[in-house]
Amino acid sequence: MNVEQILKTEKPIALESRSLIHLILVYNKVNEQYASALKEYEISLQQFNVLRILRGQKGKAANLQTLNERMVSKQSNTTRLVDKLLVKGLVNREVCPSNRRKIEITITKEGKELLLELDRIINNTEKDLLADFSKDDLVHLNNLLDKF
Amino acid sequence: MNVEQILKTEKPIALESRSLIHLILVYNKVNEQYASALKEYEISLQQFNVLRILRGQKGKAANLQTLNERMVSKQSNTTRLVDKLLVKGLVNREVCPSNRRKIEITITKEGKELLLELDRIINNTEKDLLADFSKDDLVHLNNLLDKF
DNA sequence: ATACAACAATTGTATATACAAATGTAATAC
DNA sequence: GTATTACATTTGTATATACAATTGTTGTAT
Numbered sequence: 001m002n003v004e005q006i007l008k009t010e011k012p013i014a015l016e017s018r019s020l021i022h023l024i025l026v027y028n029k030v031n032e033q034y035a036s037a038l039k040e041y042e043i044s045l046q047q048f049n050v051l052r053i054l055r056g057q058k059g060k061a062a063n064l065q066t067l068n069e070r071m072v073s074k075q076s077n078t079t080r081l082v083d084k085l086l087v088k089g090l091v092n093r094e095v096c097p098s099n100r101r102k103i104e105i106t107i108t109k110e111g112k113e114l115l116l117e118l119d120r121i122i123n124n125t126e127k128d129l130l131a132d133f134s135k136d137d138l139v140h141l142n143n144l145l146d147k148f
Numbered sequence: 149m150n151v152e153q154i155l156k157t158e159k160p161i162a163l164e165s166r167s168l169i170h171l172i173l174v175y176n177k178v179n180e181q182y183a184s185a186l187k188e189y190e191i192s193l194q195q196f197n198v199l200r201i202l203r204g205q206k207g208k209a210a211n212l213q214t215l216n217e218r219m220v221s222k223q224s225n226t227t228r229l230v231d232k233l234l235v236k237g238l239v240n241r242e243v244c245p246s247n248r249r250k251i252e253i254t255i256t257k258e259g260k261e262l263l264l265e266l267d268r269i270i271n272n273t274e275k276d277l278l279a280d281f282s283k284d285d286l287v288h289l290n291n292l293l294d295k296f
Numbered sequence: 297a298t299a300c301a302a303c304a305a306t307t308g309t310a311t312a313t314a315c316a317a318a319t320g321t322a323a324t325a326c
Numbered sequence: 327g328t329a330t331t332a333c334a335t336t337t338g339t340a341t342a343t344a345c346a347a348t349t350g351t352t353g354t355a356t
Contacts, residue, residue, distance in 0.1 A: 001296050008217045009204070016274050019286050020178055022293045024220050027175035029296055030168055035344090044312080056157070064335060069156045072172050075314060079336055101321045101334040126164050132295040138167050141292045145170045147280040148149050148177055183314090192342080212305060223344060227306055249304040249351045 001025060030129055037125040041118060046076045047085055048122070051115050054091060054107035061104035063096065090114060149173060178277055185273040189266060194224045195233055196270070199263050202239060202255035209252035211244065238262060 003013065003022050013021065034045045053070045054062055068078045082105055085091040090111035096102035107115075130138065151161065151170050161169065182193045201218045202210055216226050230253055233239040238259035244250035255263075278286065 001294055007220065011204075015283065015286050015290070016278055019281075019289055019293075020274060020277065021220055022290055023171070023175060023178060026293050026296045027171060028221060030171060046312085056159075065333095072155065072169055073176060073313090075176075077313075077336095080312090096334095099322075099334085103335070126168060129168065129296065130164055133167075133292075135163065137292060137295065138163050140288070141167055142163070142170055144281075144285060144289045144292065145167075145174050146149055147285065148174045148277065194342085213303095221343090225306095225343075228342090244304095247304085247352075251305070 001029070033125050033129055034122070037121050038118065041114065041121075043088075043114075043118070044081075046071070046073060047081055048118055049073075050078070050081050050085060051090060051107060051111055051118075054105060055112065055115055057106075059106070061094075061096075061106050063102045063104060065102075067105065085111070149177070181273050181277055182270070185269050186266065189262065189269075191236075191262075191266070192229075194219070194221060194229055196266055197221075198226070198229050198233060199238060199255060199259055199266075202253060203260065203263055205254075207254070209242075209244075209254050211250045211252060213250075215253065233259070 001022075003018055003025065004010070006025060007021070031045070038045060038048060049071055050067055053067055056070075064078050064082070067082075068074060068076075071078065082091060082093060086093055088110075090108055092104075092106045092108055094104045096104050133141070149170075151166055151173065152158070154173060155169070179193070186193060186196060197219055198215055201215055204218075212226050212230070215230075216222060216224075219226065230239060230241060234241055236258075238256055240254045240256055242252045244252050281289070
């Protein structure tokens, strides 16, 4: 991925700006590939995320706060994400009996089955995105990203 | 930035997934900081981008295609971005006389003046975001991001 | 000259995101 | 017990993004 080429600019960009632009460009690519991989299942990356978190609960119900805390993008409106998953029959939502302010969200059998397929899809997408990276590269990348 | 801590998860994530999640988390942070820096000027990062591209034209007018090609996020609806800048008096838009399908967009004096202020703001934001990076780190980061 | 394809920008629409306000429930103070 | 505050979620609304359809203009073939 060549930054100057993508931006069709000939003049060099300062290292600092270039790094951040680079990051945004890479993010856009990553996001597009995830989205297009999930598209045929009519599910967004955030919805997939919710399902994966729910599976991680091992049957234990999660409330909205828990989901929100574990989401990659915290500012997603989790209520509406759950709404959509509910319509598709991928999750259950019930009022928590011991505290009626809370809700208990669990993944359904259908949700789990779909996840198995999506896992495969997402795995391929990630392999694809990271095709040019060695293990060492990835460790290195993680270390650098930690500096943010 | 610690990925596991942000996602409130105790179990380790596979290196590949972790790298991509890490990237998304960093992007979110970068984006939020840009947005909040520009907020008091009621301008979005994409709008700022358009202004900066126009200044780079050195007086020469740009049409929509040119802008679009040079945008960091190509999928922005440039027509509407320009609409908004127009309302604010930061750009001019005229039909191209030699080819009435095209439009000619230029930055106004007000636009240039605002940009000078924004440059300072953005510069500070970028310094802030990259505070923990050495030059070497940045070069390294750019090299790794190139692998995408 | 007319028809047709290609081009450049705009518009429409569905979905997503950001953020504030509102709703309903529970806990606490008095 | 009533008022007040805090809590958990939902709703409202403005803005942004994704993508397809439409409009108006130009170029080309016949």
